[in-house]
Amino acid sequence: MITTTNRLTRATWAISRLHARRTLTARVDMISNVLFGLLIAYALAFLWQALYSSNVVNSEVTVEQMITYAVLGSVATTVLQTNTVFWADWRIRSGDVIFDVLRPINWQLTLFGDYFGTVLAQFVAVGIPIVLLSALFLDFLAPASVLAGLLFIPSLFLGVVISFSIVFLILLLAFRFTQVGGIESAMRGFRPILTGALVPLWFFPDWLETSFCALPFPDIAFTPLAIYVGEIEGSDIWFAVLRQLGWVVALSALGAWLAHRGMRKLSVQGG
Amino acid sequence: MKRSIALQLAYIKIGFKSAIQYRVNFIGGVIGLLLHSLLAAVGGIVLIDRFGGVVGWELGQIMFMFGLTRIQSGFIYSVFRGVVRWEGQVREGWVDRYLVRPRGILAQASGADFDIAGLGPIIAGVGLIIYGVVLSPPDLTWWLVPWLLIVMVSGTMIQLAIVMVIGSSAFYNVRMGSATNAAERSQWQMNLFPASAYSTVVQTLVTIGLPWAFMAFYPAHLVYGVASDELFGEPVLYLAPVAGLAAFLIGAWSWRRGIRSYQGMGGV
Amino acid sequence: MTTEESSKTWVRANDLTREYRVQTDGLSTGRFGLGLFRREMRTVTAIDNISFSIDRGEAVGLVGLNGAGKSTLLKLITGVLVPTSGEVAVGGLNPSQNRSQVVSDIGVVFGHRSQLWWDAPLVDSMNVLKLIYSVDEDEYRQRLEQLSEILELGELIRRAPRQLSLGQRVRGEIMASLLHSPKLLILDEPTVGLDIIAKARIRNLIRTLVEEEDVTVILASHEVTDIERVCDRTILIDHGQILYDGTIEQLIATAGVERSLVLDVASEAGGTEGDVSVEQVTVPLTGEDAASRLIEAASAGTVSDARVTGGDLEVILARVFDRAEE
Structure with missing residues (x-):
């Protein structure tokens, strides 16, 4: 049992490294992502400044917190976007997916390795430069508390896993409908809004905030970001991370079950 | 010219026929991109409502501007979709096939990958413009409609030019698919709010460097009878077509250079 | 080009050379991704100073191992690539300088790549190609009928490539490349991946076309039988140079193999x-x-x-x- 887990972890990590390296070789992609991510980070930071200075603000969140949130939100949107669905969708359509499925490692785990490796590379090569270059001229705050600082990273990681689980579910639609590129394109548009990366959920009217929170999306970016800036505090942090864990388990299990059914269909059709 | 239009129409027809083969993806694509524009608008509405306007612009006016930019993006997603995913086309060896045909590469590249999903943002854009007009009615003048049509064309050219400049790097065997996405993502986020809200530095950037502010922000001044922009004064309000043309020329130049270089140093 | 050139010559290459600059190490990012700023280039000669000419109506086979320079040569002839030095002419014109004029008279089949719309009926693809090549409506109808007869496609043109077998698809590709009645037909590995029967069928079809269409054919293939059945003449290239240029009978004699x-x-x-x-x-x-x-x-x-x-x-x-x- 331990050796199997060990083997799978190492295999997944090897796949992640491969995709991380692949991502890093795309220089134009990396540099443009830093530049466009910075543009959005600065633009939103200035927007918050403008909004806070020219209007009566009925919010307990400070402008510095909002600037920090804007920078991290831009990082989240930039870093979480990968081509995993497009590649895998093509492999399903062309029938090449059979090679992925025949490997002695779970297909879901293979794709997670792909997604995680890409996101990790983008986090290091794009996310961190955006944060550093933003902190240069903007009021970028440190984590709100020691606990927030400690739990921000695990919460972010769980956000990535939830994000992947949703990507995986979209991909599984491909077994039924053959092509899902269009749905993923639309998801790319939804992501900044639904995850709360562009506009934090506390600005939404209560009914909208409640309905968004019933979905897994805010736990991708909003939750870790709100923990960082201190809008989720104290024991609520633990509760939020536990809820993220809950989504991870539920969505992964759903994905695994549907994948299993999808594979059966694949073997019946003969690819 | 007539033949070129006939060719583009044939591309649209065959793209449409291909797309409806995958009905869920087809509907999902159109509805998805439609919902994306609307959802983005909701994000904007929530904020503007909360703060009671952004740097002097009302909700209706801002939605009107955002609607305009969504229609332009819709054209990019559909008619010029092939340029957007140019990296993939280069990788799949389409450049060679285009080069052995007696037509321009850009015309073939854009047509060959027509995607109906662009209809989504166009429908959403029309809806947002109507919403904006109802909330904040513009001055009704005889030149309103012609002006908006000009703006629509020049805004599409601005976006196309940016996609072309990034896309032409694919001719040098460079991966740039994610760069195009990043540009598109920044474009709609920036255009959700008036450019003057982003401070002097960023506003200058989206006026001169990436002229997104000409897609709707400056032209909308005229629509709402705003006399001049605080930063760039009055002339900038009329410059959308000039900006569109200039951007397109730069895009075409970089595209042409890319093709030349490809013919000179393509892969084995 | 030159006045002494025989009026029969259609494709001509003079001291043609083509070099590539390639990156030595494509995937390495170096430690900590520092390779982001590192680039090492070297020059590879794909076509090395070759000359030949092909007459109108001739069917020439181009044989060589992988990486011998076949594809590069075809790209130079079609104007996709520009020569590093030397010159190439098709119908007396430089293909890269008069691209649109030259390619109007060329049809190309890439065995590994499709020029058809995967999900749309064949006839729809033909309709787009008709507009690309500015083929007359009447001529188009006639041509479509004639080609579907020769290529034995019949009702298959109402189907999408997605629903066709590979052999049928290749026939569709050949139809697509002949729709505008080109004077030069270039086939790059047209039988790749086909089974023996389908291969034989494609060969016979190409031979029929050569005889009936008065079209100049350049056929590049790994498949020696393709060349043997279709071509009157063979050009052997290796490391970018011509090893042999002549008839197959002569080749057998010069190779010193006794039957x-x-x-x-x-x-x-x-x-x-x-x-x-x-x-x-x-x-x-x-x-x-x-x-x-x-x-x-x-x-x-x-x-x-x-x-x-x-x-x-x-x-x-x-x-x-x-x-x-x-």
């Missing part, structure tokens, strides 16, 4: 009744006494089997390439 008849001759051997031994006798088919030797060998017993060896182009090419290696 021989191998006979399995059964004769009653030894004392025991019914004990048959089979002997293999090889009789060279060249020389003055070939006939008498053949009779002699055959009358030694009962001939149970006979086959010709040595004429195989496969073997000849292997020999020529081997020699070139040395």
Whole structure:
């Protein structure tokens, strides 16, 4: 049992490294992502400044917190976007997916390795430069508390896993409908809004905030970001991370079950 | 010219026929991109409502501007979709096939990958413009409609030019698919709010460097009878077509250079 | 080009050379991704100073191993690539300078790549190609009918490539490349991935086209049989140079391979009744006494089997390439 887990972890990590390296070789992609991510980070930071200075603000969140949130939100949107669905969708359509499925490692785990490796590379090569270059001229705050600082990273990681689980579910639609590129394109548009990366959920009217929170999306970016800036505090942090864990388990299990059914269909059709 | 239009129409027809083969993806694509524009608008509405306007612009006016930019993006997603995913086309060896045909590469590249999903943002854009007009009615003048049509064309050219400049790097065997996405993502986020809200530095950037502010922000001044922009004064309000043309020329130049270089140093 | 050029010449290359600058290490990012700023380039010569000419109506096979320069040569002829030095002309025009004029008269089939719309009926693809090549409506109708007859496509043109077998799809590709009645047809590995029957069918079709269409054909293939069946002339390239240019018969002669008849001759051997031994006798088919030797060998017993060896182009090419290696 331990050796199997060990083997799978190492295999997944090897796949992640491969995709991380692949991502890093795309220089134009990396540099443009830093530049466009910075543009959005600065633009939103200035927007918050403008909004806070020219209007009566009925919010307990400070402008510095909002600037920090804007920078991290831009990082989240930039870093979480990968081509995993497009590649895998093509492999399903062309029938090449059979090679992925025949490997002695779970297909879901293979794709997670792909997604995680890409996101990790983008986090290091794009996310961190955006944060550093933003902190240069903007009021970028440190984590709100020691606990927030400690739990921000695990919460972010769980956000990535939830994000992947949703990507995986979209991909599984491909077994039924053959092509899902269009749905993923639309998801790319939804992501900044639904995850709360562009506009934090506390600005939404209560009914909208409640309905968004019933979905897994805010736990991708909003939750870790709100923990960082201190809008989720104290024991609520633990509760939020536990809820993220809950989504991870539920969505992964759903994905695994549907994948299993999808594979059966694949073997019946003969690819 | 007539033949070129006939060719583009044939591309649209065959793209449409291909797309409806995958009905869920087809509907999902159109509805998805439609919902994306609307959802983005909701994000904007929530904020503007909360703060009671952004740097002097009302909700209706801002939605009107955002609607305009969504229609332009819709054209990019559909008619010029092939340029957007140019990296993939280069990788799949389409450049060679285009080069052995007696037509321009850009015309073939854009047509060959027509995607109906662009209809989504166009429908959403029309809806947002109507919403904006109802909330904040513009001055009704005889030149309103012609002006908006000009703006629509020049805004599409601005976006196309940016996609072309990034896309032409694919001719040098460079991966740039994610760069195009990043540009598109920044474009709609920036255009959700008036450019003057982003401070002097960023506003200058989206006026001169990436002229997104000409897609709707400056032209909308005229629509709402705003006399001049605080930063760039009055002339900038009329410059959308000039900006569109200039951007397109730069895009075409970089595209042409890319093709030349490809013919000179393509892969084995 | 030059005045002394024969009016029959359609494709001509003079001292054609093509080099590439390639990155030595594509995937390495170096430690900590520092390779982001590192680039090492070197020059590779894909086509090395070659000259040849092809007449109108000729069918020429282009043979070479992987990386020999076949594809590069085809790209130079079609104007996709510009030569590093030397010149190439198609119908007297420089293809990269008069791209749109030259390619109007060229049809290309890439065996590995499709020019058809995967999810739309074949006839829709043809309709787009009609507009791309500015083919007249009447001419188009006539042509479509004629080609679907020659290529035996019939009702298949109402189907999408997605629903066709590979062999049918290749016929669709050939149709697409001939729709505008090109004077030059370039086929790059047209039979790749096909089964034997489909291959034979495609070869016969191409041969028919060569005879009926008055089209100049350049066929690049790994598949020696393709060339043998379709082409009058073979150009062998290796490391970017022409190793041989001439007819296949001449090639067999120059390669120094003799054609021989191998006979399995059964004769009653030894004392025991019914004990048959089979002997293999090889009789060279060249020389003055070939006939008498053949009779002699055959009358030694009962001939149970006979086959010709040595004429195989496969073997000849292997020999020529081997020699070139040395």
